[in-house]
Amino acid sequence: xxxxxxAQLLSETADLLEISSGDPFRIRSxxxxxxxxxxxxxxxxxxxxxxxxxxxxxxxxKGMASNIQDIEKTGSLPLRDELLxxxxxxxxxxxxxxxxxxxxxxxxxxxxxxxxxxxxxAAIAAGRLKDLPRFGEKxxxxxxxxxxxxxxxxxxxxxxTGEEAAEKLIAxxxxxxxxxxxxxxxxxxxxRETVGDLDILVTGPACAEDKVQAAVDYTAAYPPIANLIxxxxxxxxxxxxxxxxxDVRLLPEASYGAALQYFTGSKMHNVxxxxxxxxxxxxxxxxxxxxxxxxxxxxxxxxxxxxxxxSLAWIPPELRExxxxxxxxxxxxxxxxxEQSDIRGDVHMHTNATDGRNxxxxxxxxxxxxxYEYIAITxxxxxxxxxxxxxxxxxxxxxxRIREVDAEMEGRIRVFPGIEVDILxxxxxxxxxxxxxxxxxxxxxxxxxxxxxxxxMTERVLRAIENPYVRILGHPTGRLLLRREPFELDLPxxxxxxxxxxxAMEHNAYPDRLDLSDRDLRxxxxxxxxxxVNTDSHHTSHMEKMRYGIxxxxxxxxxxxxxxxxxxxxxxxxxxxxxx
DNA sequence: GCCGTTTTCGGCCCGACTGTTTTCAGTCG
Numbered sequence: 094x095x096x097x098x099x100a101q102l103l104s105e106t107a108d109l110l111e112i113s114s115g116d117p118f119r120i121r122s123x124x125x126x127x128x129x130x131x132x133x134x135x136x137x138x139x140x141x142x143x144x145x146x147x148x149x150x151x152x153x154x155k156g157m158a159s160n161i162q163d164i165e166k167t168g169s170l171p172l173r174d175e176l177l178x179x180x181x182x183x184x185x186x187x188x189x190x191x192x193x194x195x196x197x198x199x200x201x202x203x204x205x206x207x208x209x210x211x212x213x214x215a216a217i218a219a220g221r222l223k224d225l226p227r228f229g230e231k232x233x234x235x236x237x238x239x240x241x242x243x244x245x246x247x248x249x250x251x252x253x254t255g256e257e258a259a260e261k262l263i264a265x266x267x268x269x270x271x272x273x274x275x276x277x278x279x280x281x282x283x284x285r286e287t288v289g290d291l292d293i294l295v296t297g298p299a300c301a302e303d304k305v306q307a308a309v310d311y312t313a314a315y316p317p318i319a320n321l322i323x324x325x326x327x328x329x330x331x332x333x334x335x336x337x338x339x340d341v342r343l344l345p346e347a348s349y350g351a352a353l354q355y356f357t358g359s360k361m362h363n364v365x366x367x368x369x370x371x372x373x374x375x376x377x378x379x380x381x382x383x384x385x386x387x388x389x390x391x392x393x394x395x396x397x398x399x400x401x402x403x404s405l406a407w408i409p410p411e412l413r414e415x416x417x418x419x420x421x422x423x424x425x426x427x428x429x430x431x432e433q434s435d436i437r438g439d440v441h442m443h444t445n446a447t448d449g450r451n452x453x454x455x456x457x458x459x460x461x462x463x464x465y466e467y468i469a470i471t472x473x474x475x476x477x478x479x480x481x482x483x484x485x486x487x488x489x490x491x492x493x494r495i496r497e498v499d500a501e502m503e504g505r506i507r508v509f510p511g512i513e514v515d516i517l518x519x520x521x522x523x524x525x526x527x528x529x530x531x532x533x534x535x536x537x538x539x540x541x542x543x544x545x546x547x548x549x550m551t552e553r554v555l556r557a558i559e560n561p562y563v564r565i566l567g568h569p570t571g572r573l574l575l576r577r578e579p580f581e582l583d584l585p586x587x588x589x590x591x592x593x594x595x596x597a598m599e600h601n602a603y604p605d606r607l608d609l610s611d612r613d614l615r616x617x618x619x620x621x622x623x624x625x626v627n628t629d630s631h632h633t634s635h636m637e638k639m640r641y642g643i644x645x646x647x648x649x650x651x652x653x654x655x656x657x658x659x660x661x662x663x664x665x666x667x668x669x670x671x672x673x
Numbered sequence: 674g675c676c677g678t679t680t681t682c683g684g685c686c687c688g689a690c691t692g693t694t695t696t697c698a699g700t701c702g
Contacts, residue, residue, distance in 0.1 A: 119675095121675090122675055155675090191700095192699090192701095477702060479702060480702075518690070541689070542690090
């Protein structure tokens with residue numbers, strides 16, 4: 094079993110323990126172990142036979158090592174099975190609703206025998222929550238909205254989950270001789286935040302009509318398949334253990350480009366493209382672009398051929414949403430979209446001084462290895478007590494250490510001192526101005542403000558960015574996809590003021606918290622609001638998540654010029670709001 | 674349940690915020 098699945102089982106056990114009001118420290122151990130398994134570079138299944146080796150991983154002790162061995166052997170662990178006798182697996186789903194924690198899940202179960210999102214929805218509709226302690230009108234309304242939102246998104250997976258699943262499957266398919274080109278299409282290729290299912294296109298000599306059956310059989314034998322839905326001439330559909338549905342299509346080389354174009358979508362883009370084809374006497378299908386009158390082949394081997402035959406420049410998949418990209422492709426005015434290699438620095442990251450995993454030096458080395466020219470270390474401030482946030486004294490001491498590391502790196506990479514401060518309930522920043530004055534990068538973070546009316550929220554954020562030391566507004570929408578609704582914040586007003594003040598807007602690149610939607614990003618550009626795309630890395634390995642942020646920027650038509658951290662170090666600092 | 678040591682057990686990141694409380698529980702990061 095892969096690390097992620099093991100981590101998931103441990104984490105589920107922690108959730109179940111919490112619902113059963115188990116020992117909080119024991120619960121934390123399971124959570125820590127889950128995190129350790131997820132973030133370690135060691136492949137757990139490879140060393141599962143050796144309890145000693147397992148215990149070398151920090152956070153894994155004797156008991157946890159034995160739990161992991163049980164997981165490898167049986168696919169579960171005794172404690173989890175035991176708890177699942179008492180509670181239902183669907184209760185874990187309830188925890189995903191905003192405002193729902195283990196105590197509420199336990200309460201609903203004990204008082205109402207409600208154990209799933211559907212049952213909760215029915216209970217709310219029937220007014221059965223009214224007599225419950227702690228549940229007044231507002232709480233019930235919040236839950237109702239939360240369920241609505243959850244249902245809208247459920248069934249979809251975050252892009253990184255989709256991408257990982259795709260990469261594994263592609264690696265498997267590559268083992269089969271004669272499959273030369275294997276590529277994901279659909280929303281994964283378009284770089285959407287979430288994917289509903291995976292479309293994988295395959296071609297090569299082994300996909301020729303008389304040979305394809307062997308490749309189809311091989312695909313259908315992919316070990317992680319939980320449920321094979323269909324196996325036909327050139328298509329295999331299945332559901333993975335994770336619940337993700339996958340469609341693999343094996344196509345002859347001549348129609349590969351047509352298929353890629355067709356299955357990449359989006360639907361609206363394809364409708365427009367096909368209309369355009371018809372106007373020119375062509376018809377476009379997933380097999381080819383052909384003449385309407387005699388059906389003769391025009392193009393199909395590559396996407397470029399097809400677009401060119403329609404007098405269009407090739408359109409990057411991220412733009413294919415029928416938002417003017419076809420007109421731009423016709424006129425030759427498609428933007429040169431930002432690329433990952435344009436990014437020169439990542440200016441929001443944490444170290445083990447607070448809740449990060451690595452030292453300043455380790456973060457700097459990892460960033461250097463990625464080819465960055467600079468980073469900013471922005472650990473948490475004291476308000477986030479749970480992260481061991483820095484008070485003024487510790488923050489200043491941290492600045493000193495960051496400067497030391499900066500010197501140690503001898504110019505190979507710059508390491509800027511910074512901090513991620515919280516915006517408090519009154520719009521104040523939780524550290525003194527004298528402390529902030531020592532920082533190159535002050536990220537004022539919205540993420541601790543919750544559940545507030547839109548006006549109040551907006552007012553506090555506006556107040557916070559008036560602080561002259563604040564240079565970047567962090568987590569501007571506090572958006573955690575599939576988990577919570579976006580903050581109620583008057584974003585245009587905030588962006589307008591940020592633009593006036595020269596405060597940059599952060600776009601968090603992390604897949605589950607891509608802060609700004611395509612629309613938000615376009616709006617920022619329109620309003621002249623500067624954008625910095627950061628990973629908020631808590632571990633050296635998190636820096637690679639930058640690519641998801643870049644995809645999102647591309648979807649919003651942004652170019653290198655629209656993003657601050659494509660600038661060299663000095664210009665980057667100069668482009669931020671001037672310090673008092 | 675882990676860790677570190679005091680080698681056998683005690684300590685383990687906690688403060689803000691909300692809604693429903695009439696003094697606080699639950700959730701969040």
